Amino acid sequence: MVVTACGGNGGGKDTNASDSGNGAGNASASGKAVKITLLNSKGEIQTQLEDAAKAFHEDNPNITLEIQAVPTGGSPFERASALYASGNPPTMIMLDTGDVEKFKDRILDLSGEKWMADTVANATDLTTFDGKNYAFPLAIEGYGFIYNKAVVDKAAGGSFDPSTITTTSALENLFKQIEASGKKALVISPMDWSLGAHYLPLAYAGQSKDPAEVNKFLDSLKAGTADLANNKVFNGLMDTFDVMMRYNLDQKSPLSGAYERGPEVLGKGEVGIWFMGNWAWPQISGFDTANGQYGFLPVPISNNPDDYGNQEISAAVSKRIVIDKEKSTPEQQEAAKKFLNWIVYEAKGQDFLVNKASIIPAFKNITLPAADPLGKSIQAYMAKGKTEPSMSTLPADHWSKVGASMQKYLAQKSDRATLAKEIEDYWKSVK
Numbered sequence: 009m010v011v012t013a014c015g016g017n018g019g020g021k022d023t024n025a026s027d028s029g030n031g032a033g034n035a036s037a038s039g040k041a042v043k044i045t046l047l048n049s050k051g052e053i054q055t056q057l058e059d060a061a062k063a064f065h066e067d068n069p070n071i072t073l074e075i076q077a078v079p080t081g082g083s084p085f086e087r088a089s090a091l092y093a094s095g096n097p098p099t100m101i102m103l104d105t106g107d108v109e110k111f112k113d114r115i116l117d118l119s120g121e122k123w124m125a126d127t128v129a130n131a132t133d134l135t136t137f138d139g140k141n142y143a144f145p146l147a148i149e150g151y152g153f154i155y156n157k158a159v160v161d162k163a164a165g166g167s168f169d170p171s172t173i174t175t176t177s178a179l180e181n182l183f184k185q186i187e188a189s190g191k192k193a194l195v196i197s198p199m200d201w202s203l204g205a206h207y208l209p210l211a212y213a214g215q216s217k218d219p220a221e222v223n224k225f226l227d228s229l230k231a232g233t234a235d236l237a238n239n240k241v242f243n244g245l246m247d248t249f250d251v252m253m254r255y256n257l258d259q260k261s262p263l264s265g266a267y268e269r270g271p272e273v274l275g276k277g278e279v280g281i282w283f284m285g286n287w288a289w290p291q292i293s294g295f296d297t298a299n300g301q302y303g304f305l306p307v308p309i310s311n312n313p314d315d316y317g318n319q320e321i322s323a324a325v326s327k328r329i330v331i332d333k334e335k336s337t338p339e340q341q342e343a344a345k346k347f348l349n350w351i352v353y354e355a356k357g358q359d360f361l362v363n364k365a366s367i368i369p370a371f372k373n374i375t376l377p378a379a380d381p382l383g384k385s386i387q388a389y390m391a392k393g394k395t396e397p398s399m400s401t402l403p404a405d406h407w408s409k410v411g412a413s414m415q416k417y418l419a420q421k422s423d424r425a426t427l428a429k430e431i432e433d434y435w436k437s438v439k
Contacts, residue, residue: 042343043072044099044336047091050147050327051077051085051288053365062361064350078102081199085110085404092334099336103328105400108135108143115142115330116341123352131325131370134401143328144348145370150304150323150386150395151285153179153194153207154292159280159302163189173305174313176248183255186280193255194281197270198263198418205251206322206412207283207307208431209399214317215311219397229435236428241317244309246417246424253418262418268371271295271370274302283307286382289366293380294413304387306394317396321389324398325370363396409434427435 010323012230037237048057054077061073078087085107091097092114102206103111124132127145137145145414153173173179183193196361215225236242257279258265268291274282275295282288292302308318321324331344351357352371361367362376369376378384383435389395417424422430 009432015217018179029167036264039070039071040339041070043074043338044340044343045074045330046100046344046347047076047078047084047088047098047102048114049078049087049104050287051080052290053367056290056360056365059364060351060357063360064347066349067354068343070345071346073180073343073347079392083404083408090108092190097332097335099332099340101330101332102146103436104141104145104404105134105325105328106329106402107404108330109137110351110404111330112137112142114332116333116336117142117436118144118345120308121345122349126352126371128372134325135328140302143330145325146329146351146367147287147325148323148368148370148386149285149287149326150368150389150398152273152282152283152307152321152381153281153287153305154302155305156274156277156279156298157303158298159186159189159277160190163191167229168239170305171319172301174308174318175188175311176308177311179248179305179308180251180255183251187255191277192257192273192279194252194283195257195265195270195273195279196252196262196418197267197282197284198265198415199267199410200411200415201407202267203414203418204409206285206398207400208307208410208414210307210322210396211239211245212321212399213346213396214241214245215341217316226435229432230437230438234432234435236432237425241309242428243424244315245307245367246427248308248410249417262413262420270337278308278387281305284369285381286366286386289380289382292382300381302380302381304389320394320396321386322398323386323390323395324400326379326398326400360361406434412426419439 032225048054054075057075061075064073065071079372084103088101119141124141131145132141134143157168173182186193212226213222215222230247256262257273270282270284271288272295273279273290273296275292304321306319306321309315310318329348331341351361358376359373361369363379366383368378368386378387410431413427417427
């Protein structure tokens with residue numbers, strides 16, 4: 009989810025792939041059957057991962073890979089912690105970026121892996137501790153307002169130009185145009201992870217282009233010295249949220265919508281816009297009436313087009329795979345490393361990543377273009393340098409606690425001053 013998040017001789021077989029990762033070929037070369045498991049926290053690619061596990065097994069007959077799912081809406085950190093507590097952790101765990109450090113004493117140092125040399129810039133910075141990288145960067149994800157081009161073209165009376173939406177006023181004008189065309193402007197998905205891990209963190213990331221300044225702002229929240237009620241970026245982001253609430257398809261019952269409603273109403277063209285990330289493409293495509301024409305708009309935080317965040321979408325490496333070292337055998341560890349190398353260097357692995365799972369890779373050697381319009385839109389923002397780093401290292405309970413406060417605001421059960429206080433109180437409790 010978190011999302012995220014924020015990727016190319018795609019398809020070329022690398023003859024060294026089976027030898028990489030400290031003798032990863034030994035597991036099958038010895039002829040000994042090895043079973044490994046992967047805990048998947050990207051529910052929308054469960055089927056694609058299961059198919060990839062079969063394809064990997066065809067290439068490596070002595071390795072069987074089972075894909076386990078984190079329960080829907082569950083935290084990968086909590087599920088992985090529970091499995092460790094039961095003495096039965098998976099061989100590999102797909103974690104959100106901010107959770108990797110919590111497991112670093114129980115997982116393998118992957119610094120020596122071949123793919124380390126092929127990652128995009130900064131892909132492993134947030135999972136490197138004491139000079140050692142502990143995680144495989146699986147996916148770059150981005151989010152913002154997804155628009156259905158067929159709907160917004162009709163509303164705009166021609167070909168819609170996404171670069172015209174750089175202010176809250178311009179966004180509201182677009183909403184008005186969509187409604188005047190006979191459609192609803194947008195739907196707000198009320199899940200705590202969407203509101204608490206994606207929407208609100210734009211108020212943190214948007215404080216400055218300088219990551220050090222963003223960290224300083226988070227430190228002031230933890231210290232209880234931040235004044236959200238008078239913070240320009242927070243208020244601007246919530247002004248935009250107020251506009252969204254006025255035009256929300258589900259205005260009468262704002263907390264009733266499930267995740268599955270968003271891709272359906274957007275894909276069918278019942279609404280023009282949905283706040284979500286590129287991970288939603290597999291679901292949108294199932295309802296697509298716009299001939300695959302979708303893209304992203306930034307979430308503006310003011311009426312000055314030049315303010316940071318008004319022309320950027322949020323993007324980052326969102327999901328990481330780590331390998332257990334506490335309970336897994338050396339053979340299982342090598343088999344797991346082999347799977348990660350298979351994703352990066354084998355044609356079938358790259359095809360799974362880009363074409364089947366619609367993932368933007370975090371590896372320079374994978375040159376396959378994004379398979380879907382949302383991935384292409386993110387790659388276009390990246391190429392223009394118009395991305396804002398997603399907040400990938402927020403505390404594990406941030407989305408549930410702060411997401412609940414955002415839900416209260418969305419349901420109009422609290423006002424902005426109350427919301428600001430609840431967010432400040434949350435941060436003061438963070439250890």
